Amino acid sequence: xxxxxxxxxxxxxxxxxxxxxxxxxxxxxxxxxxxxxxxxxxxxxxxxxxxxxxxxxxxxxxxxxxxxxxxxxxxxxxxxxxxxxxxxxxxxxxxxxxxxxxxxxxxxxxxxxxxxxxxxxxxxxxxxxxxxxxxxxxxxxxxxxxxxxxxxxxxxxxxxxxxxxxxxxxxxxxxxxxxxxxxxxxxxxxxxxxxxxxxxxxxxxxxxxxxxxxxxxxxxxxxxxxxxxxxxxxxxxxxxxxxxxxxxxxxxxxxxxxxxxxxxxxxxxxxxxxxxxxxxxxxxxxxxxxxxxxxxxxxxxxxxxxxxxxxxxxxxxxxxxxxxxxxxxxxxxxxxxxxxxxxxxxxxxxxxxxxxxxxxxxxxxxxxxxxxxxxxxxxxxxxxxxxxxxxxxxxxxxxxxxxxxxxxxxxxxxxxxxxxxxxxxxxxxxxxxxxxxxxxxxxxxxxxxxxxxxxxxxxxxxxxxxxxxxxxxxxxxxxxxxxxxxxxxxxxxxxxxxxxxxxxxxxxxxxxxxxxxxxxxxxxxxxxxxxxxxx
Numbered sequence: 001x002x003x004x005x006x007x008x009x010x011x012x013x014x015x016x017x018x019x020x021x022x023x024x025x026x027x028x029x030x031x032x033x034x035x036x037x038x039x040x041x042x043x044x045x046x047x048x049x050x051x052x053x054x055x056x057x058x059x060x061x062x063x064x065x066x067x068x069x070x071x072x073x074x075x076x077x078x079x080x081x082x083x084x085x086x087x088x089x090x091x092x093x094x095x096x097x098x099x100x101x102x103x104x105x106x107x108x109x110x111x112x113x114x115x116x117x118x119x120x121x122x123x124x125x126x127x128x129x130x131x132x133x134x135x136x137x138x139x140x141x142x143x144x145x146x147x148x149x150x151x152x153x154x155x156x157x158x159x160x161x162x163x164x165x166x167x168x169x170x171x172x173x174x175x176x177x178x179x180x181x182x183x184x185x186x187x188x189x190x191x192x193x194x195x196x197x198x199x200x201x202x203x204x205x206x207x208x209x210x211x212x213x214x215x216x217x218x219x220x221x222x223x224x225x226x227x228x229x230x231x232x233x234x235x236x237x238x239x240x241x242x243x244x245x246x247x248x249x250x251x252x253x254x255x256x257x258x259x260x261x262x263x264x265x266x267x268x269x270x271x272x273x274x275x276x277x278x279x280x281x282x283x284x285x286x287x288x289x290x291x292x293x294x295x296x297x298x299x300x301x302x303x304x305x306x307x308x309x310x311x312x313x314x315x316x317x318x319x320x321x322x323x324x325x326x327x328x329x330x331x332x333x334x335x336x337x338x339x340x341x342x343x344x345x346x347x348x349x350x351x352x353x354x355x356x357x358x359x360x361x362x363x364x365x366x367x368x369x370x371x372x373x374x375x376x377x378x379x380x381x382x383x384x385x386x387x388x389x390x391x392x393x394x395x396x397x398x399x400x401x402x403x404x405x406x407x408x409x410x411x412x413x414x415x416x417x418x419x420x421x422x423x424x425x426x427x428x429x430x431x432x433x434x435x436x437x438x439x440x441x442x443x444x445x446x447x448x449x450x451x452x453x454x455x456x457x458x459x460x461x462x463x464x465x466x467x468x469x470x471x472x473x474x475x476x477x478x479x480x481x482x483x484x485x486x487x488x489x490x491x492x493x494x495x496x497x498x499x500x501x502x503x504x505x506x507x508x509x510x511x512x513x514x515x516x517x518x519x520x521x522x523x524x525x526x527x528x529x530x531x532x533x534x535x
Contacts, residue, residue: 336353
């Protein structure tokens with residue numbers, strides 16, 4: 001705590017810490033572990049409120065210094081407040097990582113995210129992490145370095161302020177100084193050794209609150225040191241400050257609506273386009289979803305104007321200040337990336353990556369597909385489209401429940417494979433007569449069209465499953481065998497072959513195995529016929 005008089009809230013936080021530490025030292029019974037979970041939840045909610053308050057204070061310091069003309073004595077205080085926030089966020093996140101490591105290592109949550117009573121009782125994991133692995137000693141060092149760092153930042157501004165250590169050994173805590181069993185324990189043994197997981201969770205959350213409390217005190221001290229500021233009613237203006245004046249359709253417009261000379265003691269009423277605006281600490285919070293425009297200019301933008309009013313007390317009288325703000329709705333451009341993006345292959349898994357760059361991190365896509373089906377990938381925008389047999393496939397793109405637009409593609413039939421004949425040595429050259437009695441083995445393969453085979457490998461598995469091999473002598477069929485797979489049994493057929501005969505390979509059916517391992521048979525209306533002369 002700070003060296004001066006403590007506030008009731010500070011005394012309450014200090015007492016909670018003492019009670020929590022005392023309970024840990026006394027090795028509380030398992031029946032109250034759930035109470036520690038409730039206490040931890042309350043402490044985490046307090047942390048969130050602290051963070052929001054402290055972040056607003058940092059922003060307020062910057063605005064106040066700017067509104068007062070950036071006095072050279074006050075300008076360094078802006079950077080100092082930001083450094084206090086950064087230092088605090090760093091140690092807070094470090095403590096949060098230890099808490100999550102504790103929860104994960106102890107398997108404290110079940111599949112539904114609920115805490116397991118058996119895991120909350122575990123006393124071995126805290127001791128192993130914080131004592132055996134030395135992370136408790138590292139925590140103590142970081143926690144006690146933090147108030148020193150914050151004090152130095154304040155001292156550099158000429159603000160004399162110091163804080164006590166956060167992580168203390170038992171001998172430095174008043175409640176344990178006369179306890180013969182506990183007073184000789186160091187910080188790690190006092191808090192983590194033989195302590196249940198549920199209690200250690202709450203203790204770490206309390207340390208996070210201690211850190212945030214020191215931050216709050218430091219920021220309050222910086223705020224109090226800034227020079228006085230007075231309203232000048234004759235130059236009061238209404239302003240809107242947006243995160244961006246270009247917003248994509250389907251995303252939220254966010255901005256602050258405020259009086260340029262706003263103060264925390266003022267309570268203005270605000271409206272925008274006739275709707276009431278929520279006011280927090282003198283700032284109106286504007287948030288709505290931008291709707292798609294009917295027309296966009298050649299830059300892909302559509303101009304919009306917000307009209308609002310701020311009612312505030314100026315010179316003892318309520319005054320209505322009108323305000324207008326121009327912004328632009330950006331036309332969302334759908335970008336599709338794929339090697340087959342110009343045309344999609346029928347009944348195949350066409351992998352697409354669909355993005356809307358204008359939406360940035362707010363892009364939360366969902367898709368509808370007509371004349372086909374789809375499978376959504378694990379990453380935003382990943383979509384596998386399986387079109388119907390012919391025509392066009394239409395893909396509807398939405399983000400966060402808001403329709404962005406559509407993209408459509410022609411459906412391209414799967415290109416027919418090329419039939420190739422092989423013997424045991426390699427491809428057979430049909431332009432050259434084969435030595436009698438012919439090849440000892442015959443392989444008939446269906447080779448996919450090169451581009452299709454490269455881009456659609458999961459769907460480019462072809463096999464010859466129908467046809468026949470005929471032995472001709474003087475153009476008269478002598479023997480024949482059927483083709484049911486790529487390896488054709490022709491040994492018996494060739495037993496009667498002689499020089500001057502011909503082998504006719506006639507392919508009537510090709511089967512494709514698609515990405516779902518379904519067999520798709522294609523009976524050839526015009527069979528593929530290949531003639532091999534035997535010399």
